[in-house]
Amino acid sequence: MKKSSLLTGLAALAALISLSSCGKKDDNTLYLFNWTYYTPDSVLQDFEKEYNCKVKVDTFDSNEVMYAKLKAGADGYDITFPSQDYTSIMIKQGMLKKIDHAAFTNASNINPKVLEKLTFDPNMDYSVPYYMGAAGICVNKQKVHNYGKSWTIFEREDLKGHMTMMDDMREVMGDALALKGYSVNTVDRKVLGNITDYINQKWKPNLVKFDAEGFGKSFANEDFWVCQGYAEVVYGEVPEERQEEMIDFFIPSEGGPMYVDSMVILKNAKHYDLAMKFINFIHRPEEYVKFLDEFRFPGFVNPAAEHLRTTTPMYKAEEMETCELKLDVGEDLETFNEYWESIRFSAD
Structure with missing residues (x-):
């Protein structure tokens, strides 16, 4: 999956x-x-x-x-x-x-x-x-307290070195677009440029890395405390007897990409x-x-x-009601890729 x-x-x-x-x-x-x-x-x-x-x-x-x-x-x-x-x-x-x-x-x-x-x-x-599903945020509630259920959690400098987001341009950029009130399928270059600056300045400095594969294991090992990703990846790694006390998974109120x-x-x-x-x-x-x-x-x-x-x-299924499908953007996918490269490989 x-x-x-x-x-x-x-x-x-x-x-x-x-x-x-x-x-x-x-x-x-x-x-x-x-x-x-x-x-x-x-x-x-x-x-x-x-x-x-x-x-x-x-x-x-x-x-x-x-x-x-x-x-x-x-x-x-x-x-x-x-x-x-x-x-x-x-x-x-x-x-x-x-x-x-x-x-x-x-x-x-x-x-x-x-x-x-x-x-x-x-x-x-x-x-x-x-x-129908969506990525969201997994928080280790034993390590992190007093947080809002928003994508802005990745702005928190006090959590620097304990957070990760997926290595997926449509997901990460879609999260930022939703946070700022735009469609996750926006292809306007000015908007995408502004979103890229926001991610590079506010989110990326606090992240350990972009990780689409191993974040579940790292969350289970308590190396990562906040992970953007699919719930099943984290739940699949954390022992069942620890899940309730450890995991808070939510889809932020601002919405985001879904599939x-x-x-x-x-x-x-x-x-x-x-x-x-x-x-x-x-x-x-x-x-x-x-x-x-x-x-x-x-x-x-x-x-x-x-x-x-x-x-x-x-x-809860209701959490996805504010989400938006990632649609085929045709040739404009290259525009996403262009800005994503400047996020993935820019200096912190």
């Missing part, structure tokens, strides 16, 4: 040349191309049993890897799970089949508030939301009917709740499942 956009040259090359050989015949097998550890085995087993089929899963760890592999010619997959910006790109490029709404009888379980955010496909013509991962059926899918059955199956509340309980995610996408859960989510 890691959303890292940092790919090594070898990984990128492997993605381009490693083509799937699955799905060469109609073998009553559904082929998924999914984020790592993103669908509980119990759900897959339930589906196999009910429909007397097999489900095979290949995994990816970033949208970039998924997209590159498909564009390189891998055509054996039926369903993949892109985030909103790549869903939008794949729709525009004609890479997807339409959703059969006659077969999607559980469509009513999808939260209308999620669909309102999906301006590129609000009627689920090509995509069905799987999960929606969706299920889409690929243009060359060989098992379309089975794929539609799977999409419909996932959104049965009694199945979707298994996903929520296993990962302790909030059930904003499927409220009916949220009511069935037996675990406490890592954060």
Whole structure:
């Protein structure tokens, strides 16, 4: 489930040349191309049993890897799970089949508030939301006291040397944009320049580093006291018996970037009917709740499942209502990258 956009040259090359050989015949097998550890085995087993089929899963760890592999010619997959910006790109490029709404009888379980955010496909013509989430701030409440639930916590010089933010330009710059009252998808160069100055002057001097991978372990070891990132990364490292006393995770009131991962059926899918059955199956509340309980995610996408859960989510779904989807900004992504380089490599 890691959303890292940092790919090594070898990984990128492997993605381009490693083509799937699955799905060469109609073998009553559904082929998924999914984020790592993103669908509980119990759900897959339930589906196999009910429909007397097999489900095979290949995994990816970033949208970039998924997209590159498909564009390189891998055509054996039926369903993949892109985030909103790549869903939008794949729709525009004609890479997807339409959703059969006659077969999607559980469509009513999808939260209308999620669909309102999906301006590129609000009627689920090509995509069905799987999960909506957002990064926020984890605070070690045993070490840090009297703090506001705001992105301005990174301005605190008394916490210098104990804070980190993700190595992700759209997340960090999006946080600053939201704090200053702008859209996280702003591409105006003057605004981005001002945001860059703010980050360099007010946030970066207090950070240990930008870290998209290891901050969970460092938080658990109490090296980092304040981390911007995904809750599951920290909760996954802190022992369960210490979580309540140690972790305060929140999404600041100013909002920030968010994401929606969706299920889409690929243009060359060989098992379309089975794929539609799977999409419909996932959104049965009694199945979707298994996903929520296993990962302790909030059930904003499927409220009916949220009511069935037996675990406490890592954060409240309502906290995301002030967040905004990171959308595909096209060629302006290079503008973000230009300013991000001046943040990543500027002197403190």
